Amino acid sequence: MKTYMDSDKLLPPLVQEDIISIEKALIIFEKESAVWVRAKTNFVPNQQRLWYTVCKNCHKAVNVDIDWDITCPSSKEDSKVEVRFRLGIMLDDGTSKLHAVIFSLDAEKLIPFTAL
Numbered sequence: 001m002k003t004y005m006d007s008d009k010l011l012p013p014l015v016q017e018d019i020i021s022i023e024k025a026l027i028i029f030e031k032e033s034a035v036w037v038r039a040k041t042n043f044v045p046n047q048q049r050l051w052y053t054v055c056k057n058c059h060k061a062v063n064v065d066i067d068w069d070i071t072c073p074s075s076k077e078d079s080k081v082e083v084r085f086r087l088g089i090m091l092d093d094g095t096s097k098l099h100a101v102i103f104s105l106d107a108e109k110l111i112p113f114t115a116l
Helices: 022-028 104-110
Strands: 040-043 051-055 069-071 078-092 097-103
Touching: 022 097, 078 104, 097 104
Parallel strands: none
Antiparallel strands: 040 078, 051 078, 069 078, 078 097
C-alpha cells in the first residue's frame, strides 16, 4: 500500500490533546517516530537543493538527470527517472527549535509549487 509514502496514512489522526511542544518531542523521539507539534515554520534557504531524482519504480534516490532511462541500482529494474521535491524548514514553538525536511507531496501541499 506504500503507506510510508503517504503521510495521511502514516500519521495518526490529529487530536488536540496529542499536540506537544517541540521541547517534549525532542525528548521522546528516542521512543516515538512521529508526533504532532504546533509551531511557526520558516524556510531554510541554501540548505540543500529543493529537488532530487528518484527511480520511478522504487523511489530510491539516484544521482542522474531527469530525462534518463536507467537500470536502477537498488531494484535492478529498468526505470524512468522522476523528480521529487524537498523543502528544508525550521519549526519554532517558543520552547525549542527543530530542523525538518518535508518531501514530495507534503511539501507541495505546503507551498504551491511542484518539483518541476
